[in-house]
Amino acid sequence: MASPITPSTGLGSGLAIGDIVTALVNSDKLAKQTQITTQTKLVTTKLSGIGTLKSAMSAFQTALTNLGKKDAPSFSGYAAKSSDATKLTVTSDNSAVPGTYAINVSKLATSSSVASGAFTDGPTSAIPSGNLTLTQNGINTSITIPDGATLASVAKQVNATTQDSGLSASIITDDKGSRLVFNSTKTGAGSDITATSDVAQFNIAADAKLDPNDVNSAGYVSAKADSASLTINGLTVTSASNTIDKSLGGVSMTLLATGTSTVTVATNNDGLKASLQTFIDAYNNVVKAVTSVTKATISDTPDATTGATVTPAALTGDALPRSILSGLRNELVTTGADGNVSVLSQLGITTSQTDGTLSLDSTKFDKAINTQGLAGDVQQLFTGTGDGKNGLLARMTAAITPYTQTGGIFDTRTASLNKQQTNLTNEQTALDLRVTNLTATLTAKYNAMDLIVGQLKASATSITSFFESLNAQQSG
Structure with a gap:
């Protein structure tokens, strides 16, 4: 805060009253100002750290939600493709069987x-x-x-x-x-x-x-309601709906127009690998966020002010980031739904011993899918069985929900830090007011002192002049 006093020299005393007042006021406020400044920086840094974690965790939660969508399965072991998407579209699940199927749609359901x-x-x-x-x-x-x-x-x-x-x-x-x-x-x-x-x-x-x-x-109007009619490899199928789920095992077909097309079902290597990488990237972003807010920075050059060579991160020593990683890592190694694939390592996914991030070994993945035939089991690992709560996606979601939900751990910590920040702002306002009042008080006192000194000097000068005049007369 700028001082209301401009440095000046007292007319009576010759003292630099402005400098003296400023020095006294700064000395008085130094300890409290240092405390407020230090605490404000600490709170602001922690708020930034919580924001970084919250953003990464929210992105991870979104990725988990998208990967777990039932209307667009991300971990299907097999992929179905239509030769003419204007006539019919297809999706497949893990019960699909690789093969090629000739489809002839003669009539759509109306x-x-x-x-x-x-x-x-x-x-x-x-x-x-x-x-x-x-x-x-x-x-x-x-x-x-x-x-x-x-x-x-x-x-x-x-x-x-x-x-x-x-x-x-x-x-x-x-x-x-x-x-x-x-x-x-x-x-x-x-x-x-x-x-x-x-x-x-x-x-x-x-x-x-x-x-x-x-x-x-x-x-x-025009015609009565009618059922769809088609053939699959020459076998006749009639359906009340244009979406046909059970006629071609594991493949769902949506009829769009009459005509012929070919449906091909093959192992979904590329799709599985892309979904796994999406999961890995989202998880790694959380790990990197935790590292960024907890790992202290070591410098060869000491800080000019403190002399320290180690600078703590926003949440260094805080238990919250460690708790997040512990919960997520626990789900990575916990066996979920029963099946041929129970842990990520079977698919070539490993954890780095240096930074805790995940990585996918393409060679091991291809071997698991093509040689060991595990394509149809990947989805069960991630989406589980029954209500899906034993799947990795659901278990990961359950692990992060206490942090990300409205009113959860992140919101609670943020509210607490915001309250501290408000209190520090109020303390700064009170200190600024004290500085203003103290400056005014000291200035008034020094100005009064300067006036008295000036008056005393004037009196001394007058007395001196009187005796000098008297001596002069006596000498004459």
Whole structure:
């Protein structure tokens, strides 16, 4: 803080009052200022260290989540590929069998779309009160039409009632008027929608086809719901859905268009290696983060101020980073789900004895996959069996959650350090105020002293002049 006193010399005393006050004030505040400065630097450094750990752990948690996604398995032992992704896409699991399969899709599965009779007054057409029952696959959904309803309000009411059933309603206006159109996300033969109602136009009978030229006609639009039809190596398969999971063991096919294509299933060496490397990199980033916040720096040149040659890191000596590494390393060596692969070393993954990071030996990995035939067992090691809690991904997630969760260890430590930082800021404000007040007090005292000294000098000068004048007269 800048001193309000500018260095000056007292007119009466000739003393450098500004310098004297500054020296006294600095001497008074030195111990407390040193304490505040040291503690503030320490707290700021620790906050930075906690932030570094939190960032690395959050990234690791994200990697674990992505690697464990069930809709896109990262550790599938086998990879399926379609020769024409515009006609069908494929995924595979560890029960897939290497091979080549000829697929011919002759028909896609379709859903039901039926339309009511036309209302000539459009979406605002008044609809009399009554009941409307929609039926699909033997399941009835009932809607009560209130007084004052319009075609638009009925559509809105249907959507609010059927939002969890896959049914929906919309309004299409054609040359004859506005029709209430019912659609479904369910596909397959026999999944047609029918409707019964007190309102004549809403009655839609089974197997009735809409005549667009008839204002009173109601029924299915274009075609009834139908099932997909295809052949796999010449064998006929019929499916109510365009996603087929069980017809080709371990391979899930999503049909997109009719036509022929080839599905090839092979060992997923590259995919497995990429997923393992993703896990390794995310884990190593945590290890490196821990090292960066705990390893002290040793210098050949002593610090100019302290003379020290060792500079502690942000969290040197703190138990938190050691606890993190201990928990993670424990899961690396713990046997999880039973299977042919129970530890990472079987896949060529080893831990460095110097820095604790993981590395993948490609030669050992290739031998494990190609020679020992362990491709189908890798996923079980990482994702486990049953509820998956015995898989490495779940166990690693459980180990880091206490740190990363809201209100967890990182949040608690950060809140504590932030409180210390606030307290130090308040202490600095109080010290600055004390310095201001002490400076003002000492300045006032020294100025008063200077005034008195000036007055005494003036009196001394006056007395001296008097006696000099008196002596002069006597001598004359």
